[in-house]
Structures are given as structure tokens and as C-alpha cells.
Amino acid sequence: MxxxxxxxxxxxxxxxxxxxxxxxxxxxxxxxxxxxxxxxxxxxxxxxxxxxxxxxxxxxxxxxxxxxxxxxxxxxxxxxxxxxxxxxxxxxxxxxxxxxxxxxxxxxxxxxxxxxxxxxxxxxxxxxxxxxxxxxxxxxxxxxxxxxxxxxxxxxxxxxxxxxxxxxxxxxRAAGDERMRIARELHDVIGHHISLVHVQSSAALRRLKKDQVAGAVLAEEALAAIKDSSREALRELRTTLGVLRQGDEAAPTAPLPGLDRIDDLVGAARLSGLDVRTLIQGERRELPTEVELAAYRIVQESLTNVTRHAVRVTEATVSVEYGVQELTIEIADDGHGAASHGFKGAGSGVAGMRERARALGGELSAGPCPQGFAVRASLPYGSDHGSQRTRS
Structure with missing residues (x-):
């Protein structure tokens, strides 16, 4: 209840x-x-x-x-x-x-x-x-x-x-937790897509200024990506705001995003000029909805931070590992030095990701790595999921 x-x-x-x-x-x-x-x-x-x-x-x-x-x-x-x-x-x-x-x-x-x-x-x-x-x-x-x-x-x-x-x-306390949850969802949804729109539109303008002919083709691709990002932002915003609806209003029917849509996040990040690779390890399995959503939001926020704030970054890797009792996610990039990600310690992005992980009994760390900067999260499947795996 x-x-x-x-x-x-x-x-x-x-x-x-x-x-x-x-x-x-x-x-x-x-x-x-x-x-x-x-x-x-x-x-x-x-x-x-x-x-x-x-x-x-x-x-x-x-x-x-x-x-x-x-x-x-x-x-x-x-x-x-x-x-x-x-x-x-x-x-x-x-x-x-x-x-x-x-x-x-x-x-x-x-x-x-x-x-x-x-x-x-x-x-x-x-x-x-x-x-x-x-x-x-x-x-x-x-x-x-x-x-x-x-x-x-x-x-x-x-x-x-x-x-x-x-x-x-x-x-x-319940009202405060609910406000924090809604604020976190809005931050993740709006922040990610608006960031992509900003990066893609800035790239299109630069290309047009450099070369009117060749830049027009690339600008058209960027505009198409902006259209997709804004449409996705509106769709997810309607889904998120559904929690504020009154009981007599129709509830949103759109499914919550999960790991099956990580390719969409990777594709949107690539359109901004970032080389993103994905690495899936372990046997794919059906996960609880809250784990799927948390994993998706963590990847989404991490890629948003990379495209907006990382200094001299050229590539990033999204790793998803299906473990025995937990899901491990890592988003690593080749940004130069911790200073390029210094905003993360004080901003609400990493704080929101940590709250998501802790709410599921997991943990999240963000900091420099040998290649650049990495965000790593461990999300337990839950007791029910663990008991099913033991019986199998």
C-alpha cells in the first residue's frame, strides 16, 4: 500500500x-x-x-x-x-x-x-x-x-x-519523498532530452557556419534528431506527470523505459558527435520494473553529463552486466581528468542517481578512472527474483 x-x-x-x-x-x-x-x-x-x-x-x-x-x-x-x-x-x-x-x-x-x-x-x-x-x-x-x-x-x-x-x-516525510521522486524523474527526463537538443542544435549551427553546402546535410540530420528528442521528451514527460493526476482522470498507459531502450540513448548520444559503444555481459533476464527504470535513468543521466560537461571527450562505453544477484552498470568515458566532471559532485544528477540506487538497496559511485571518468552502479534484483533464480 x-x-x-x-x-x-x-x-x-x-x-x-x-x-x-x-x-x-x-x-x-x-x-x-x-x-x-x-x-x-x-x-x-x-x-x-x-x-x-x-x-x-x-x-x-x-x-x-x-x-x-x-x-x-x-x-x-x-x-x-x-x-x-x-x-x-x-x-x-x-x-x-x-x-x-x-x-x-x-x-x-x-x-x-x-x-x-x-x-x-x-x-x-x-x-x-x-x-x-x-x-x-x-x-x-x-x-x-x-x-x-x-x-x-x-x-x-x-x-x-x-x-x-x-x-x-x-x-x-511521505510528501517530501514523493516530491523528491517527481523532481528526480523530471530532472532525468527533461535534462537529458533538452541537453541533446542543445548539443545537436549547437553542432548544426557550427556546421552551417563552416560549410553552407556540406553543413546543410549534417544540419538536416541534427534537426531530425532534435525532432525525435523533443517528441520523446514530451512522451516521457506525460508519463511522469501521470503521478500527479487525480484519481478520476485517466492514468497514462505508456510503458516505463527500461534496458531494452538503452540503444535509443546510445543512438541519440552518437548524433551529438560522441562515439558510444555498448557491452552486454551475462544472460539477459526479465527484471523488476523498478530495476529496469533505475538502470535506464542512470544510463540516461550519465550520457547527458558526458555530452554536456565532459572536457575533450571522444568516446564512451556503456556496460551492462547481468550478475547472479544484481545488475551492474558502468558508463565510462575518456574525458581528461576529474576536473572535467567536477560538476558531478555538487550537482543534482549524481545525487539523483545515488538515490535511485539506494532506494533499491544498491549503491552508485562516480569518479575518475584510468581512462577518464566512470559511473558505476550495482542494483540488486530483489528477494523474489533471487529466490526464483535459486530454484531454477
Whole structure:
């Protein structure tokens, strides 16, 4: 399952919609309202004006719950003061304490751990003082249980806050990885073909300036190559941008490029004046799609770097070796010295190739070699592919 789908499912599970908040608040109101019916039944324990004041206090506390998302600490403070006032003024016990518990949970879930602990401690100390003062409704056992409830509520709220923070971090990481992947694909696709267009058009202009007649034939070949490169760039760009399509749009159907199209890369590089040779070793086999794509992109980016940046380069060799457990690719050229490729250490081209190799559990190196400069990558086939070879 894609990381984005996992994160979306976690967020749906953990997030609470405004409707859910309203439902919780209404549930507390219903419970408190049921408890407020006690003065209407049985013998009177207090004057009606005092009962009315208790009802107003309870209503104010319940109304404050509707704003607990925007002002969690303030609402919890109002709930604590209102609940304490209600139990001190009214002779009728009731479930108004639930309102404070809900508000306290919201404070902890909002990440205000110190405020939640402070409010819980204040509620506990106030209740303990009332017990010591002779309040017969709360004894030592009830006070102990109340302490456990407060600790549990704060712990649950903080656990939810921590979980939501983790989900946000995973979501940001997944979004960053997706942006990097798309940027890498766009860099490889656009950079390669635009580089070829630039090299081929520059070569055509030079030939025309040197010899109008003979250069016209060569310029026509270069223009044909430019046409092919631009058409291929558009095709691959549409395929790459398909990952940004909405779910209700048609997905791209063009196959992803692989090792079977390396000859196209070699042919395009030859049109720029570079002598490119290919060397295939080992028994060809069907590879996972991600390995095929990574191999193609590494060859593509390496040849792009050679045609654009290498100094006094005349030839290059693309070697592909099908090993027992991994695919090895090497692109070597006869550019003079590491300085001719100094851009590679700081540019995004080699960094993107390394990311592709590491994503598959492989590795990539780029640096000077006895003949000039070489890029070498090792791409593991994967556990499934390896197990199939072992059985065969």
C-alpha cells in the first residue's frame, strides 16, 4: 500500500471532525440535563432560586465545551471553576464533572501537557480540601479513584497528541519523498532530452557556419534528431506527470523505459558527435520494473553529463552486466581528468542517481578512472527474483 494511502487512513482514524466534537458536547449536555431533573423529583433540598443558579452554572459549563477546540485551556478552566461552584452551591449531586473531564482530555490532546497536569492537580487538591473539611460525599476511596481518573484522562489525551504528531511527521516525510521522486524523474527526463537538443542544435549551427553546402546535410540530420528528442521528451514527460493526476482522470498507459531502450540513448548520444559503444555481459533476464527504470535513468543521466560537461571527450562505453544477484552498470568515458566532471559532485544528477540506487538497496559511485571518468552502479534484483533464480 502506498505511504500516502497509509497516512490518509491513519489521519481519518485519529482525526475528529467538527460534527464529532458537537456530538460529544451534546452528549455531555444530555447527561447533565438528566442529572438536573433531580430537583423536580422527591422532597426539596434547597430553595428554587439556588436550584436555578445551579442550572445556569451547569448550562454555562456545557456551552463552553463547544469552544474547547479553539480555546482548550480556557474552557477547561471555566469547566473546573463552574463544576466546583456547582457542587458547592447545590445540594443535588450531578454528572457535571464529566464536562471537566472532557475539557481536560482536550487540553492534553492539544499538546498542553503542563496545563493539563496543572488543572488536574488543582481539581484534585480542591477535592481533597473539601474532603478534609468534612464533605461527606467524597471519602478517601472516592478521592483515590478520582485521582486515577484524572491521570488516565491526561494520559489518554497526551497519547492521542503524540500519535497525531507521529502521523503528521510520517505524512510530511511521505510528501517530501514523493516530491523528491517527481523532481528526480523530471530532472532525468527533461535534462537529458533538452541537453541533446542543445548539443545537436549547437553542432548544426557550427556546421552551417563552416560549410553552407556540406553543413546543410549534417544540419538536416541534427534537426531530425532534435525532432525525435523533443517528441520523446514530451512522451516521457506525460508519463511522469501521470503521478500527479487525480484519481478520476485517466492514468497514462505508456510503458516505463527500461534496458531494452538503452540503444535509443546510445543512438541519440552518437548524433551529438560522441562515439558510444555498448557491452552486454551475462544472460539477459526479465527484471523488476523498478530495476529496469533505475538502470535506464542512470544510463540516461550519465550520457547527458558526458555530452554536456565532459572536457575533450571522444568516446564512451556503456556496460551492462547481468550478475547472479544484481545488475551492474558502468558508463565510462575518456574525458581528461576529474576536473572535467567536477560538476558531478555538487550537482543534482549524481545525487539523483545515488538515490535511485539506494532506494533499491544498491549503491552508485562516480569518479575518475584510468581512462577518464566512470559511473558505476550495482542494483540488486530483489528477494523474489533471487529466490526464483535459486530454484531454477
Amino acid at each position: 502506498p505511504a500516502a494511502a497509509v497516512v490518509s487512513r491513519l489521519r481519518r482514524r485519529l482525526s475528529r471532525s467538527p460534527r464529532a466534537d458537537v456530538a460529544v458536547s451534546i452528549g455531555v449536555v444530555v447527561l447533565v440535563a438528566i442529572g438536573a431533573l433531580r430537583p423536580l423529583m422527591g422532597a426539596r433540598l434547597e430553595p428554587w432560586p439556588l436550584t436555578a443558579v445551579g442550572w445556569l452554572v451547569a448550562a454555562a459549563v456545557c456551552a463552553a465545551l463547544f469552544f474547547r477546540r479553539r480555546h482548550p485551556v480556557a474552557v477547561a478552566g471555566v469547566a473546573l471553576v463552574g463544576t466546583g461552584a456547582f457542587y458547592l452551591l447545590s445540594e443535588y449531586d450531578g454528572p457535571l464533572l464529566i464536562a471537566f473531564v472532557v475539557a481536560l482530555y482536550q487540553v492534553a490532546a492539544d499538546g498542553r501537557l503542563q496545563a493539563a497536569v496543572g488543572l488536574a492537580s488543582l481539581a484534585l487538591v480542591s477535592t481533597a480540601i473539601g474532603t478534609v473539611a468534612g464533605n461527606g460525599d467524597v471519602n478517601g476511596v472516592a478521592l483515590f479513584m478520582f485521582t486515577g481518573w484524572l491521570i488516565g484522562v491526561v494520559a489518554l489525551g497526551w497519547a492521542r497528541h503524540s500519535r497525531m504528531a507521529y502521523v503528521r511527521e510520517v505524512e510530511q
